[in-house]
Amino acid sequence: MHLLTKPNIDKLSNKRISKEEALDLYKNADLIELGQWANEVRRKHHPDSEPVTFIIDRNINYTNSCTAACRFCAFAYWPGDKRTYVNSYETIQEKTKELVELGGTQLLLQGGHNPDLKIEYYEDLFTRLRKDFPTVLLHALSPSEVDHICNVSNLDTKTVLERLKTAGLNSIPGGGAEILVDRVRNEISPLKIKSDRWLGVMEEAHKLGLKTTATMMFGHVETLEERIEHMDRIRELQDKTNGFTAFISWTFQRDNSPLGKEFDEKDIKSSDSLEYLKTLAISRIYLDNVENFQSSWVTQGIKIGQLALAFGANDMGGTMLEENVVSAAGTLHCATIDEIVHSIQETGKNAAQRDTAYNVIKVFSRK
Numbered sequence: 001m002h003l004l005t006k007p008n009i010d011k012l013s014n015k016r017i018s019k020e021e022a023l024d025l026y027k028n029a030d031l032i033e034l035g036q037w038a039n040e041v042r043r044k045h046h047p048d049s050e051p052v053t054f055i056i057d058r059n060i061n062y063t064n065s066c067t068a069a070c071r072f073c074a075f076a077y078w079p080g081d082k083r084t085y086v087n088s089y090e091t092i093q094e095k096t097k098e099l100v101e102l103g104g105t106q107l108l109l110q111g112g113h114n115p116d117l118k119i120e121y122y123e124d125l126f127t128r129l130r131k132d133f134p135t136v137l138l139h140a141l142s143p144s145e146v147d148h149i150c151n152v153s154n155l156d157t158k159t160v161l162e163r164l165k166t167a168g169l170n171s172i173p174g175g176g177a178e179i180l181v182d183r184v185r186n187e188i189s190p191l192k193i194k195s196d197r198w199l200g201v202m203e204e205a206h207k208l209g210l211k212t213t214a215t216m217m218f219g220h221v222e223t224l225e226e227r228i229e230h231m232d233r234i235r236e237l238q239d240k241t242n243g244f245t246a247f248i249s250w251t252f253q254r255d256n257s258p259l260g261k262e263f264d265e266k267d268i269k270s271s272d273s274l275e276y277l278k279t280l281a282i283s284r285i286y287l288d289n290v291e292n293f294q295s296s297w298v299t300q301g302i303k304i305g306q307l308a309l310a311f312g313a314n315d316m317g318g319t320m321l322e323e324n325v326v327s328a329a330g331t332l333h334c335a336t337i338d339e340i341v342h343s344i345q346e347t348g349k350n351a352a353q354r355d356t357a358y359n360v361i362k363v364f365s366r367k
Contacts, residue, residue: 022228022286031278038281038312045291046314051352051363052344053292056337057106057139057318058099062087062125066112068144070189071259072178072220072252076112086114089128096133102337106318106356107133109140110175113148119160122149123167130168137356138168142175143201147193157204165210171356172205174215174248180233181226188221188259199237206243211357214244214290218279219251220259227279231286238289245358246292246315249283250299251276273304277311284312292358302335302343309347315354316340 017025025034065084066076077083096107107129126138141149141164150160161169178188180195193201202212214234218227238244251272252259276296284293294317297305305316319337335343341364344351351364 016288017286019225019228019232022231022282023224025282025285026224026228026278029278029282031274031281034278034281034285035311038284039310041284041288042293042312042314044288048349050314051350051360052309052314052316052347053352053354053358053360054316054340054344055106055318055354055356056099056102056104057108058095058104059108059110059318060087060092060095061111062092062109063111063114063117065114065116067115067148068113068189068192070192072188072217079115086117089125092125092129093132096129096136100133100136103353104319105135105137105361106139107136108173108318109138110142110145110173113145115152117149117152119149119153119155119163122164126164126167126169137170139171139173139356140169142173143198144176144193146172146201146205147197157201158208161201161205161208161210165208169210171245172202172210172212174202174213174244177215177230178217179222179226180230181222184220184222184226195233199233202243203237203241206237206241211243211245213246213248214238215247216249216279216283217252218249219275228282228286231283235287235289238287242289244290245356246294247283247287247290248294248296248317249276249279250296253299273300273307276300276304277307280308280313281311297335297343302339306343306347309344309349315358316344316351 061075063084063086064076065079065086067079068076069078099107122141126140129136129138146157146160150157153160176192177198178185180198182194185192185194205212216227216230234244234247280293292315293313294315295305295308295313297308297316300308319335319340341351345364345366350366352360353362354360
């Protein structure tokens with residue numbers, strides 16, 4: 001069955017596609033037609049008259065000491081390694097001050113699974129940041145970090161999330177999802193939480209009124225069927241809670257990581273930009289209940305980031321004034337605020353700065 005004929009697009013655009021139909025899109029779809037369909041779905045959430053959004057944010061990694069030992073990671077080190085660190089509050093404070101001076105509104109705080117950092121560390125950090133920077137929203141701690149805090153602090157998920165929320169946590173990033181299929185997780189991150197636990201932390205957060213994002217890192221050991229299973233699990237939880245504000249996907253960055261070295265030795269090809277655009281479009285079509293899709297220009301570069309706006313994305317993500325995890329894996333694409341605005345305007349759209357909840361703060365109209 002080939003789905004992408006004009007009558008089928010018109011028919012299927014008005015219904016939720018199945019796993020089997022999504023797999024057919026992967027195997028048989030024309031890339032341009034696929035992008036057109038993804039944009040039809042995007043228009044249901046974001047008409048063409050709306051600006052493309054972005055957020056001025058900073059990603060601060062408070063520690064690189066980690067017991068997860070993910071095979072795709074080139075950033076973290078095992079506790080006790082002389083290269084590990086825990087940033088002082090003064091360092092984080094100075095970095096946040098720079099963010100505020102540039103008009104930033106979101107602080108993305110993520111780090112390793114450091115066994116020395118119990119919940120009191122995070123409560124103190126969040127409370128001090130909230131006091132010193134009341135206009136900055138804390139988008140912090142992936143589900144795997146929350147799970148780690150539960151374990152080292154001997155507390156249940158609800159208690160940890162309630163205490164973190166009281167201390168100032170505003171929302172949770174979707175990091176650590178990789179592929180939500182345990183066969184894949186057992187191969188690339190056997191010490192990290194399994195799929196059900198990742199989803200369980202997110203569901204508990206949604207119940208407490210904490211919005212979150214969802215992510216997918218693909219192009220490593222997963223099959224196409226497993227990518228679709230990942231999307232299906234996100235769609236299922238979103239049907240239940242409506243707690244995901246956005247979906248962000250990116251390709252595995254292979255340089256400097258144990259898994260990447262194995263790829264090199266076996267001459268295994270990684271996903272390219274065309275596969276990224278295809279996966280973005282299919283995820284936009286499949287995840288019909290998620291409103292916002294970010295362009296992954298940080299991993300793909302600004303030009304592919306622009307193209308992503310023609311394949312279902314409505315948001316350029318963050319300015320990433322600081323980024324350490326992706327750059328440690330050998331990929332580093334940077335852009336100033338002016339460059340992001342210009343890149344959006346080059347596509348014929350107005351650009352708009354947003355906040356964490358996707359409220360527009362400022363529109364940059366084309367001249």
